[in-house]
Amino acid sequence: MKKILEKRETGVFLILVLLCFGLSLYSPSFLSYTNIKNVLVNSVPVGIMATGMTLVLITAGIDVSVASQMMFSATWLAIFSQSSPLANPATVLILALLLGAVTGAINGLLIACFSIPPIIITLGTASIYRGIILVYTNGRWIMNIPKWFTSLGKTYFNIPLPIIYAIVIFVLTAWILKHTYFGRSVYAVGGNENAARYVGVDIKKTIFLTYFYAGLLCGFAGFVLDAILGNCQPSGSNGWEMNAIAAAVIGGTNILGGSGTIVGTVIGVVMMGVIENGLVVAHIPTYWQKLVYGLIIIVTVTFDVIRRNYADSQKQTIDVD
Amino acid sequence: MMKKLALLGVGATMIIGMGVTTYGAEQYTIALIPQQVGIPYFETSNVWGTKAGEDLGCEVIYTGPTTGDAAAQANIVQDMITKGVDCIAISPLDASAIEPVLKQAKEEGIKVITWDSDVTDTSLREAYVNCCSEKVLGEHLMQRFAEYMGEEGEYAIITSVLTAQNCSAWAKYATEYQEENYPDMTRVAYEPCDDDQSKAYAITQNLMTAYPDLKGVLGVTTPAPPAAAQAVGEAGKNGEIIVTGVVEASAAKSYLEDGSMQEANIWHPGKLGYLAVYTAKALLDGEEITDGMDIPEVGVVEVKDDQIIMTELLDITTENVDDFDF
Amino acid sequence: MKEKLKNKFTLHEIVLAGAFLLIFLIGTFSNENFLSLRNILSLFQQMSEMGIMAMGLTLVILTGGMDLSAGTTMGLCAVCSGLCLTKGMGVGISLLVSVGVAVLCGIINSILVAIIRIPPMIATLGTQMFFLGVALVLSQGNSISGIPESFYFLGQDKVLEMPLQMILLFILAAFLIIMLRRTMTGQHIYAMGNNMKASLFSGIRTTRVLFFTYIVCSVMCCIAGNIQVSRVATARADMGSAFLMTCISAVVLGGTSINGGSGGIAGTIVGILIFAMIGNIMNLVGISSFWQQLATGSILVLVVVFNRVIEMQKYKVKSRKV
Numbered sequence: 001m002k003k004i005l006e007k008r009e010t011g012v013f014l015i016l017v018l019l020c021f022g023l024s025l026y027s028p029s030f031l032s033y034t035n036i037k038n039v040l041v042n043s044v045p046v047g048i049m050a051t052g053m054t055l056v057l058i059t060a061g062i063d064v065s066v067a068s069q070m071m072f073s074a075t076w077l078a079i080f081s082q083s084s085p086l087a088n089p090a091t092v093l094i095l096a097l098l099l100g101a102v103t104g105a106i107n108g109l110l111i112a113c114f115s116i117p118p119i120i121i122t123l124g125t126a127s128i129y130r131g132i133i134l135v136y137t138n139g140r141w142i143m144n145i146p147k148w149f150t151s152l153g154k155t156y157f158n159i160p161l162p163i164i165y166a167i168v169i170f171v172l173t174a175w176i177l178k179h180t181y182f183g184r185s186v187y188a189v190g191g192n193e194n195a196a197r198y199v200g201v202d203i204k205k206t207i208f209l210t211y212f213y214a215g216l217l218c219g220f221a222g223f224v225l226d227a228i229l230g231n232c233q234p235s236g237s238n239g240w241e242m243n244a245i246a247a248a249v250i251g252g253t254n255i256l257g258g259s260g261t262i263v264g265t266v267i268g269v270v271m272m273g274v275i276e277n278g279l280v281v282a283h284i285p286t287y288w289q290k291l292v293y294g295l296i297i298i299v300t301v302t303f304d305v306i307r308r309n310y311a312d313s314q315k316q317t318i319d320v321d
Numbered sequence: 322m323m324k325k326l327a328l329l330g331v332g333a334t335m336i337i338g339m340g341v342t343t344y345g346a347e348q349y350t351i352a353l354i355p356q357q358v359g360i361p362y363f364e365t366s367n368v369w370g371t372k373a374g375e376d377l378g379c380e381v382i383y384t385g386p387t388t389g390d391a392a393a394q395a396n397i398v399q400d401m402i403t404k405g406v407d408c409i410a411i412s413p414l415d416a417s418a419i420e421p422v423l424k425q426a427k428e429e430g431i432k433v434i435t436w437d438s439d440v441t442d443t444s445l446r447e448a449y450v451n452c453c454s455e456k457v458l459g460e461h462l463m464q465r466f467a468e469y470m471g472e473e474g475e476y477a478i479i480t481s482v483l484t485a486q487n488c489s490a491w492a493k494y495a496t497e498y499q500e501e502n503y504p505d506m507t508r509v510a511y512e513p514c515d516d517d518q519s520k521a522y523a524i525t526q527n528l529m530t531a532y533p534d535l536k537g538v539l540g541v542t543t544p545a546p547p548a549a550a551q552a553v554g555e556a557g558k559n560g561e562i563i564v565t566g567v568v569e570a571s572a573a574k575s576y577l578e579d580g581s582m583q584e585a586n587i588w589h590p591g592k593l594g595y596l597a598v599y600t601a602k603a604l605l606d607g608e609e610i611t612d613g614m615d616i617p618e619v620g621v622v623e624v625k626d627d628q629i630i631m632t633e634l635l636d637i638t639t640e641n642v643d644d645f646d647f
Numbered sequence: 648m649k650e651k652l653k654n655k656f657t658l659h660e661i662v663l664a665g666a667f668l669l670i671f672l673i674g675t676f677s678n679e680n681f682l683s684l685r686n687i688l689s690l691f692q693q694m695s696e697m698g699i700m701a702m703g704l705t706l707v708i709l710t711g712g713m714d715l716s717a718g719t720t721m722g723l724c725a726v727c728s729g730l731c732l733t734k735g736m737g738v739g740i741s742l743l744v745s746v747g748v749a750v751l752c753g754i755i756n757s758i759l760v761a762i763i764r765i766p767p768m769i770a771t772l773g774t775q776m777f778f779l780g781v782a783l784v785l786s787q788g789n790s791i792s793g794i795p796e797s798f799y800f801l802g803q804d805k806v807l808e809m810p811l812q813m814i815l816l817f818i819l820a821a822f823l824i825i826m827l828r829r830t831m832t833g834q835h836i837y838a839m840g841n842n843m844k845a846s847l848f849s850g851i852r853t854t855r856v857l858f859f860t861y862i863v864c865s866v867m868c869c870i871a872g873n874i875q876v877s878r879v880a881t882a883r884a885d886m887g888s889a890f891l892m893t894c895i896s897a898v899v900l901g902g903t904s905i906n907g908g909s910g911g912i913a914g915t916i917v918g919i920l921i922f923a924m925i926g927n928i929m930n931l932v933g934i935s936s937f938w939q940q941l942a943t944g945s946i947l948v949l950v951v952v953f954n955r956v957i958e959m960q961k962y963k964v965k966s967r968k969v
Contacts, residue, residue, distance in 0.1 A: 027531070034556055035530045042523060062768070064892075110948070114955045117905045119713075119768075120947070123896055127944025134937035139359025139387060141518070143547075143572055154555075229519060230551060235359055235387060236519055242772060255769040280527035286512065287788040291780020297773035298759065305765045358936070387936050390889060391790070395879050396693050400930035403686045404678070417792035418881035421803055441792070484790035484883075513788065 008252040008304070009264040016271050019278065027281045035277065037160055041228060043273035044162040045070065045237075047266065048221040050244040050251075051173050052214030054265045057248055058177075059190040059210050060257025061118040065107060065126035066218050067240040071232075073099040073222025075133040078142040078232035081149045089152055096223035097216055103129055104215010108208035118211075126241070133234045142232040153227025162224050169217065174262040182209060190257030246293065247272055250300050254308075271296075348379050351601045352401040353594065354394065354411040355385040356438065356485065360516060361569060362543040363412075365647045366437075366594030373598035373618070381598055382406065389482050389515050391415035398422040402429055408601040410450075412437035416486040420445055432604050436597035438487035447604055449628045450597045452588040455487070459494025461634060462566070462586055463503075466495075466539050469563045469583045473505035474536030476563075477528050479549065481516045481542035491541045491567075509535065514545055521548035529556055540566030546582055547572045554581035570637050570645035577639045585637040591647055592619045593631060600629055659902040659954050660914070666950060667917055670924050678931040686927070688810055692802075692878075694923035695812035696721075696871040698916055700887065701894040702823055703867025705915045706860045708898055709827075711840040711907030712760060712767035717894065719779040720752045720865050721887030725872035726782045728798075729791035729882025738798050742873065749869030752778060753862030761857040782884035791882040802878030812874045816916075819867070824912050832856060840907025896947045897922055921946065 024031040049066045056063045073096050080095055081087045103125070110121045153162055177183035185206040188196035197203055226232055251268030253260030272293065279289055353370045355363035367383045374381030382401070386393035391414045399422050401409055409426055413419040413435065423445040426433050436450035443449070452458070470476065478495065480488040492511065499506050509532050514521035521544055528535055529552065538553070540546035546566035550573075553562045559580040568585045576582035596619045603610055610616075612624040623630040637645065674681040700717055707714045724745045731741035752774070759770035804811045827833035835856045839846045847853050868887065876882045897918030903910025925942050929935075 029530050029533050032530070038526045038530070042526070110952065114952055114959075116951055116955055120896075120899050120905055120951055123892060123899075124944045124948035124951070127892070127896075127940045128948065131937060131939075131941025131944055134359075134387065135935070135941055137359075138364070138935065139357075139937060140364050141359065141361055143361070144575065229522065231518065231547075233359075233518055236517060238388070242776075245769075245772060246776075249769055249772075255766050276523075277527060277530065280524075280531045283531060285788070286524075287783035288780065290776045291784055294773050294775070294777025294780050298770070298777060301765050301769050301773060302759070302763055305763055309764070382933050384930065384933065384936065387940075388889065390885075391881060391883065392875055392879050392886065393889070393936075396926075397930060397936070399689055399693065400927060403680055403683070403689055404931050405680065415790050415792070415879075415881055415883075417794075418790065418879040418883075421799070421878065421880050482790075483788055484792075484881075 008307075009261060009267060012251060012264065012267045012271065012300070016267055016274065019271070019274055023274070023278045023281055030278070030281050033158075035281075037155070039273045039277045040270070041160050041162050043269050044166045044228070045221045045225045046240055046243050046247065046272070047166050047269040048169050048217050048224065049240065050247040050265050050269050051169055051262060052217035053241075053244045054248045054251075054253050054260050054262060055173070055177070055186055055210050056118070056214050057190075057245070057253045057255060058186050058257055058260045059207060060193075061111070061207065061210065062245070062255075063107065063118065063122045063211060063214055064241045064245075065103070065122040065129060066214065066244055067237050068126040068129040069100060069103040069215055069218035070221045070225060070240070071234060071237055072103055072129040072133055073219040074225050074232050075137060075142065075222075075234045077223055077226050078145055079137075081146050081226075082142070082144070087146070087149075089148065092149060093223060096219045098219070099222070100216045100219015101212065102215070103218065104212040105208075107215060108211035111211060112204040112208040130234075137234045139235055141234070145226055145230050145232065150227055150230045153224065153230075162228055165220070165224055169220070170262050170266055173217075176213075177262065182206065186210060187258065190254075190259075192258070243272060246297050250297060252304070254304075255301075349408065349602060349605050350380045350382065350404075350406040351408045351410060351598055351605075352398075352404075352406045353381050353383045353598060354397060354401070354409065355383070356394075356412045356414045356481075357389055357516060358383075358385040358387060360543065361572060362590045365569065365590040366597070368594075369591030369618075370594035370598045373595040373602075376618075377599065377602045379598070379602055386414070389414055391418040391484070395419055395422045398426065402426050402431060406431060407605055408432040408434065410434050410436055410597045410601050413440055413486070414438075414482065415484040416441045418484075432601070434597065434601055434604065436600075437593060438485055441486070443627070447627065448600055448610075450593065450600050451628050451630045452593050453632075453634050454625070454628075454630055455490040456494045458586075458634065459491040460498040462491060462539065462541065463495040463498040465584055465586055465636060466537060466563065466565045467499065467503050467506065469565060470503075470506060470537045472503045475507050475509045475532055475534050476537040476539060477510035477512065477532070477535065478508060479521055479524060479538060479540045479542070479545040479566075480511065480513050481544075483513045485542070488541045495539065495541070514542070514548070516542055516544050518544040518548045521545040522552050525549040525552035526556075529553075529558070529562070535562060537563035537565075540564070540568065542566075543568050543572065543587075546585065547576055550576035550582035554579060569647050570642050571647060573637060574642050577637070577642050583638070585642075586634065587637065588631055588634055589645075589647055592633070595619055596622070596629065596631060657902070658957055662950060662954055663900070663902060663914060663917055666946065667921055670921055670928070674924055674928045674931075677928055680931055681928065684808075686931070688808065688813070690923055690927050691813040691816070692810040693927070694919055695810070695816045696875050696878075696887075697890050697894055697897070697923070698816050698919045699812075699819060699867050699871040699874070700890055701897050701915045701919050702820060702912055703864035704894050705898050705901075705903055705910065705912055706823070706827075706836065707767075707864045708895075708903055708905060709836050709840045709907050709910060710857060710860050711843060712857070712860070713771060713895075714756065714861065714864050715768065715771040715891065716752065716756060716775040716778055717864060717868050718887040718889070718891035719775050719782065720749060721868040721872035721875075721890070722884045723752065723778045723782040723785075723872075724749050724869035725876045725882045725886045726786045726791065726884050728873050728876050729794060730785060732795055732798055732876075733791055733793050738795075741798070745869050745873055746866060749865040750862055753865035754858070756861040756865070757854075757858040760861065761854045779884060779888070786882070786884050788884070792880070794876060794880045794882065798877050799880065800877065802874045802876070812878075815870070815874070819870070820912055820916060827911060832859060836860060837908060840904070840909070842908075893922055893943060894919070896943065900947055900950055 251264030901914030901918035
């Protein structure tokens with residue numbers, strides 16, 4: 001029990017609960033089924049991206065191309081679903097994963113093989129993927145995604161499908177992190193790359209797989225986005241990569257690598273959605289949103305760093321004499 | 322010897338290059354600049370505007386910012402000035418931000434007209450090609466909206482960016498008309514969606530939560546009504562929350578059919594683009610466009626001072642939505 | 648001859664010069680207006696804002712840090728200027744207030760990075776959103792227009808035919824280059840980028856230097872913001888947000904290592920020029936602006952990978968020699 005209380009994620013979770021409680025007092029409709037559903041469903045694409053981002057951050061890397069990868073996938077899926085006779089839920093899903101695999105693999109190869117700092121590569125690939133879809137579509141929005149596609153994003157028996165997708169991704173990723181060799185390598189590489197190398201972890205392979213997995217998830221996020229919205233705006237979702245990073249960091253992932261959990265990221269994602277929704281519910285103009293987000297990030301990270309520094313200073317030095 | 326050959330080659334290429342680019346300088350070049358490329362509304366204007374260029378024998382360059390960035394639009398205008406186009410036809414994102422570059426254009430002897438949305442200093446442009454008088458459109462929007470609303474209830478207006486002169490004007494006139502004629506209606510929110518459909522969608526959802534008695538959403542920019550309709554449809558409130566506004570027939574169709582949107586009030590964006598190019602060419606030729614003139618492909622136009630106004634305002638419902646090609 | 652060339656210029660500088668020349672030639676051949684004086688001047692007028700921001704970023708990146716809040720600092724300072732100007736406070740006071748706000752932003756960043764020691768990437772991610780938020784609240788999400796004509800000089804005036812901001816860019820560049828090469832602070836910046844711990848142990852006042860770099864970066868963004876306000880006669884909270892990624896790309900393209908320790912202002916300016924030329928050429932030729940993004944990203948990746956490949960080859964050759 002004490003262990004749970006000491007965990008970083010518990011702190012954020014408590015803040016989230018307090019926030020929701022306060023908002024529900026202010027406006028009873030906040031806790032209504034419709035509202036909660038909306039907040040959660042709208043958070044799913046960012047949530048899926050943030051999950052992939054968590055892995056990347058744990059390896060002490062970063063991927064600012066996630067939003068572009070998601071839109072890359074979403075655009076081609078939208079076009080494919082409308083124009084190809086082969087299009088059906090299964091093929092669209094496979095295409096989504098394929099597209100994500102390709103974009104993620106390109107990132108992974110460039111970063112792992114050439115040892116170029118991830119921020120630079122992903123900065124470049126973000127523009128490339130975004131540029132490709134914009135050039136091809138001329139920025140033109142793709143409307144009227146077929147009903148069989150959007151039905152994959154609707155609610156059945158009061159449970160929205162996107163939430164199910166998100167839960168599957170979260171559970172799967174958490175399991176990978178905890179119970180597979182790859183997962184442990186991710187933590188090892190991020191925690192201390194040299195030490196990891198000495199115990200035999202294949203650094204390059206781990207890094208490649210991390211970005212590859214993040215790409216897969218982005219591809220899937222594109223699929224979910226199309227299903228939810230019913231149309232695709234190739235120039236849309238600008239800046240969502242920052243939201244994904246913010247969610248992971250708020251959830252306790254260390255930007256310097258080595259630690260982070262999916263549970264934390266999920267709480268972070270929900271927190272950001274609640275804030276956005278909460279502001280509207282509290283009749284606060286939407287332009288306050290950014291200020292609140294920024295403050296929360298600064299406060300949470302400050303708190304994190306101070307706690308970590310304190311913990312470090314508490315470590316005892318053992319004199320071997 | 323090699324060096325000489327190389328220099329000759331370079332020189333020749335340059336001359337040929339210059340020759341190629343100056344060929345066809347006989348016809349007028351008109352820069353057709355939208356608020357943002359990619360938005361279906363402007364894409365339709367592009368298609369028709371380019372067609373006008375072909376019909377009238379001018380070169381039409383369609384280019385614009387890729388996001389709602391007024392400074393980027395100013396840069397593009399500047400580059401068009403450098404390129405030496407004959408006329409700039411622009412729908413400004415920000416009525417005042419664009420003025421300094423338009424001044425530059427004027428100094429260079431380039432003709433300037435505005436279309437779809439105007440600038441604050443009207444001396445900077447020779448004509449304003451408008452879909453409709455702003456007051457008329459604003460009031461019409463509200464009239465149609467209020468009829469579905471039963472002339473009472475809480476409503477919200479979603480606009481594009483707060484600085485877009487056209488949308489702000491329509492919203493203003495609509496609200497004024499409501500305050501005068503429908504005292505039982507109250508406007509509870511006026512939100513910008515920055516012409517981003519997903520933003521408009523989120524705004525509508527949030528409005529439904531924040532104002533449980535919300536009865537209607539009026540979208541004065543084309544991405545807003547479909548997004549609002551989608552949100553209303555998902556909440557299962559088709560017909561309970563009224564959605565109308567400015568949106569193209571093709572975008573509105575599925576929502577009109579399932580009842581989440583009640584009506585679309587718009588003009589033909591393609592015809593507006595055609596008219597813009599037509600006006601530009603007329604200006605360059607020194608010809609006048611007169612009140613009541615019947616312009617090919619466009620129809621009869623009204624001319625008030627320096628405003629050229631298309632007179633066809635369309636009300637689109639499920640009944641006639643298939644009649645339109647945009 | 649080859650030896651001499653190799654010793655005088657680093658590989659990256661040669662590749663960069665090559666890329667610059669290539670783009671320049673493409674521009675020359677693609678449109679007769681490219682080489683015109685008017686176009687070159689207009690090019691500089693458009694890129695000055697990004698150039699000044701990128702120079703500020705170079706300083707921060709040289710210390711091994713990052714400032715993701717550069718773009719939104721620019722927007723915040725623009726809004727502050729705009730508000731002061733439209734409230735009738737006069738050019739001098741508005742500029743002073745704007746710079747004051749920039750210094751405050753720089754101080755906030757420095758406190759988070761140097762004192763609390765939050766990794767710069769995440770600290771400035773937070774301040775990026777925060778500053779944007781403040782700017783949005785101050786401007787209420789609106790564009791501030793009605794900037795008085797007395798302010799137009801900064802972005803629209805010309806001295807001897809040259810845009811004022813271009814001259815400003817060069818003056819600032821000269822100042823920064825001299826600072827980096829000839830002063831102790833400059834040396835310290837490079838040292839910290841190379842090895843922060845070693846610098847600390849050799850007695851360098853790292854905290855002070857960090858404060859200096861982040862504040863200078865913020866002030867640069869403030870200058871860029873005011874130039875843009877003057878140029879478009881409007882102030883918006885989101886001014887500069889779109890610049891950030893391009894500026895960081897330009898800094899890296901220009902040869903500054905993202906981990907700090909090597910690079911410089913000159914390379915950054917070449918980098919910005921390359922990106923600006925691409926945009927300019929595309930506008931002149933009539934290529935849709937969408938190709939610009941693709942081009943920007945591709946060039947960055949190509950140059951960086953190309954450099955690395957050659958570096959790796961050299962390393963292989965060296966180790967084989969032994």
